[in-house]
Amino acid sequence: MNTPPLTIVIADDDEDDRQLFSEALDELKLKTSVYTVKDGVELMDYLSKEETPMPYLLFLDLNMPRKNGLQCLKEIRQSERLKEIVVTIYSTSSSEKDIEETFQSGANGYLKKPNNFGMLKKALHKIVMYAHVYRDPPFNKANFLFKV
Amino acid sequence: MKKNRHSLLEVRLIYVITTIFLVGLSIYLFFQIKNLIDISNWVNHTNQVNQSLQKLSSSLLEAESEHRGYLLSGEAVMLEKRDLALNSLKVEQHLLDSLLKDNPEQIQNLKKLNLAIVEGLVNIKNTSAGKVPEYDKVGSIEEAKKIAYVKHHIEVMRKAENQLLTLRTKDYTQLSFKTPFFLTVLSVCALLMLLVSYFRINTELHNTQNLQHELLFENVEKGKRAAELVIANIELIYENKEKEKRAAELVIANNELVFQNGEKEKRAAELIIANKELVFENEDKEKRAAELVIANVELLFQNGEKEKRAAELVIANKELFFQNGEKEKRAAELVIANKELFFQNGEKEKRAAELVIANKELFFQNGEKEKRASELIVANKELESLNYISSHDLQEPLRSIQMFASRIVGKDYENLTDNGKSYFKKMQNAAVRMQTLLDDLLNYSRTNNEVRKFKRTNLNTIVNEIIADLKETIDEKQATIETIDLPVVNIIPFQFRQLIHNLISNALKFSNSDTPPHIQIKSNVVQGDELESELPSDWPEKGLREAKYCHIVVSDNGIGFEPEYSEKIFEVFQRLHGREKYKGTGMGLAIVKKIVENHNGVITATSELNKGAKFDIYFPFN
Known part of the structure; x- marks a missing residue:
């Protein structure tokens, strides 16, 4: 099995969250490589570069400085090159408003940041394993939510 | 011819x-x-x-x-x-x-x-x-x-x-x-x-034709006369019948007359008897006339007496004349009093003018108050959003603490001393408590901030969903939940679900340890004017006597509370019991009240210690 590792990008302004996210993915041993960015502007710069390989999965925090997650999501869905990326929202908020809005804007999943490292690992495992399912529309809200 | x-x-x-x-x-x-x-x-x-x-x-x-x-x-x-x-x-x-x-x-x-x-x-x-x-x-x-x-x-x-x-x-x-x-x-x-x-032949034909016309005309005339005769016949038949009826009636009337004749003869006989009696009574009356003559003499005597009294009345008249004089004196006194009233009126007018000035001042003050009220609304909104943002942002570091704590528990827990382990556990518990506090606070402020989408919803559906959610606790406590006449109402479904959820879980939480909890949810529709006595005076909806209100009662057989706390329990972070005995943040009923207010409604709680609690919710039916 010499397939290249799956690229997973995480955009989050909280350093702790990025660290915990990377650690959780490492511990899953799923042959993935994590690329982290600190905010929306950095994310869009990274994605728009020619040499950037298309990420397998993108985790997007909503509340970020400079450019928030929802703006990034809309830009990605409008871009001819990027619109196929599977995007999972990764946020502290569990408000119905946020979930509804991101779903309407084209998010493939929604993961509320858990309070427990074990739960985070479980949720990430599930999302990475099933990501390809959500790549192809029609996806629906029943499999949209990953609140663990 | x-x-x-x-x-x-x-x-x-x-x-x-x-x-x-x-x-x-x-x-x-x-x-x-x-x-x-x-x-x-x-x-x-x-x-x-x-x-x-x-x-x-x-x-x-x-x-x-x-x-x-x-x-x-x-x-x-x-x-x-x-x-x-x-x-x-x-x-x-x-x-x-x-x-x-x-x-x-x-x-x-x-x-x-x-x-x-x-x-x-x-x-x-x-x-x-x-x-x-x-x-x-x-x-x-x-x-x-x-x-x-x-x-x-x-x-x-x-x-x-x-x-x-x-x-x-x-x-x-x-x-x-x-x-x-x-x-x-x-x-x-x-x-x-x-x-x-x-x-x-020609002349003959002419004659015949004329004759034929004449015949035809005669024929028609005859037909008419025949029809008239038929009608006349029918009329005659009808008249005949009428006459027969009348004849029958006459026979009956005759019979009656015969009968009445008999009666009259009887009465004549009776009258003869009565006549005899009258003759007798006449004699009696003559006797009485004699008696009346005697009475007349007596009346004459009484007349004399009356004349005496008339003389006495003349004397009384004189006295009245004197009293009249007295009254005139009093009238003069009233004139003086009137003048005084006139003066007082002037004073009152002065005061009215003063009141007008005071009114203007009040009007100005009202304006000021309205300004302040609108300022308050703005401040309130700011506060709410502040509340939302702060509780939201507060969660992030707290979650980091919890995450790293769980990392320690997973990796390095064994390296801690027993004392360290115990402190660590307490730290984790405190973090969890803070988490729930923030969650509740967030919920509370969210009930204000979220868009209020009213929708016709069956309350039975909501209650059944909540029962399913709380199934574990219900089974554990062997609780029974009874619903009576729950209607379809116009509500914000998401919030109303939270409301009923909080009330039911409260009732389950504050149950008596020796009796299994029994929760009753019932509903009826009431007219605005029936609510006068029961409700707090500051409810803005109270004036609407004509409107219809939905009244929902949630009652239980739990530990209840002392009546003096019936208002306090709806305040934010208010708890009546120690945290060790009953868990909770003291936000549940505050959220309930907020949601009821979002529905333009009012909620009251009535209870006595150990006699269960009853929550009455009123909100406009449509």
């Missing part, structure tokens, strides 16, 4: 006469024409006879000349020609024979002629071929005489015939003139008859 019949007879008579006349004329004409034809036939016949006689004569002459020729020349051909002439002579003889059958005179003549011919032709006949006799002068004279004799007879016959012919021709001309004359007369007569009868 008689005239009609008469004219009919006349027409018939004319027809009969005409017919007879015409038939007679026709028959006469027929015979005339027949006569004419006969005569013409006869004329023809005579002519034929003449012709035949001519031929006979010429044949005779021819035979004689041929015979003579033969005698002169001896040519046999001449003999043949003589024979031919003789033959035609014979034919003519036969013809004449048949033609003259009906004329005896001519027959006689013919016989004579025939004889003369036989005699005259003896020589001629007897001469045959081969031997030519010698010419005999005497013989030939004789012969010539004989032939002349024959000719003489022929001439006689011709004369006779000619005589006949002239006679017949005369007849014929007469008849041929008469016949067209009669024909013309007949035609004219027929035409005249036809004309006469045509005019007669």
Whole structure:
């Protein structure tokens, strides 16, 4: 099995969250490589570069400085090159408003940041394993939510 | 009608006469024409006879000349020609024979002629071929005489015939003139008859037509009269019936009269008795009249008494006059009092002016208050959003703490001392508590911030969902939840779900340890004016007496609370029990109240310690 590792990008302004996210993915041993960015502007710069390989999965925090997650999501869905990326929202908020809005804007999943490292690992495992399912529309809200 | 019949007879008579006349004329004409034809036939016949006689004569002459020729020349051909002439002579003889059958005179003549011919032709006949006799002068004279004799007879016959012919021709001309004359007369007569009868019939037809019209009209009139008669008949039948009814009624009335007569006789008898009684009463009245005379005397005495009293009244009048004087004095006093009131009125007007000024001030103050109120609304909104953001942002570091704590528990827990482990656990618990506090705070502020989408929702569905959510606790505590008459209401479904959830889970939480919890949720619709006494005065909806309200009651048999806390329990972070005994942040009922207020409603709690709790929710039905 010499397939290249799956690229997973995480955009989050909280350093702790990025660290915990990377650690959780490492511990899953799923042959993935994590690329982290600190905010929306950095994310869009990274994605728009020619040499950037298309990420397998993108985790997007909503509340970020400079450019928030929802703006990034809309830009990605409008871009001819990027619109196929599977995007999972990764946020502290569990408000119905946020979930509804991101779903309407084209998010493939929604993961509320858990309070427990074990739960985070479980949720990430599930999302990475099933990501390809959500790549192809029609996806629906029943499999949209990953609140663990 | 008689005239009609008469004219009919006349027409018939004319027809009969005409017919007879015409038939007679026709028959006469027929015979005339027949006569004419006969005569013409006869004329023809005579002519034929003449012709035949001519031929006979010429044949005779021819035979004689041929015979003579033969005698002169001896040519046999001449003999043949003589024979031919003789033959035609014979034919003519036969013809004449048949033609003259009906004329005896001519027959006689013919016989004579025939004889003369036989005699005259003896020589001629007897001469045959081969031997030519010698010419005999005497013989030939004789012969010539004989032939002349024959000719003489022929001439006689011709004369006779000619005589006949002239006679017949005369007849014929007469008849041929008469016949067209009669024909013309007949035609004219027929035409005249036809004309006469045509005019007669025409007038007759005219008359008949008029008569027919008259008849038709009469017929119609008769039909009308018949219909009228039918109607009249029906009316008569109806009247008859009415009369029969009346007769029956009269019979009944008669019977009654008979009965009443009987009654009257009875009453007459009674009246006689009553009369007798009246006579008796009259006597009685006379007695009473005597008594009245006595009473009259008494009245006279009483009159005297009254006069005495009148004198006393005169005295009393004088006293009243005196009192009047007193009253006038008092009136003067009232005038003075009036003046005082007038002065007071002036004072009041001054005060009213002062009030106007005060009112203006109040109006100004009102404006100020409104400004402050709007400022407050803005401040409130700011506070709410601050609340939302802060609790939201507060969660992030807290979650980091929890995450790293869970990392330690997973990786490095064994490296801690027992004391360290215990402190660590306490730290984790505190973090969890803070987490729930923040969650509740977030929920509370969210009930304000979120869009309020009202939707018609069945409360049963909501309650059933909550029962499913809380199934574990319900089973564990062996709780029963009873719902009565839950309606379909216009609510914010998400919030109302939270409301019922909080109330039910509260009821489960604060249950009696020895009795299994029983929670009852019931609902009814109430009229605004029925709520007056029960509700707090500051509820803005209270004034609407006409409106309908949905009233939902959630009651339990739990530990309840002391009545003085019935308001306090709805405040934020208010707890009535130690955290060790009952977990919770003290936000549950605060959220409940907020949600009820979001529905323009009001909630009250009533309870006594250990006697269960009852929550009454009122909100507009539509």
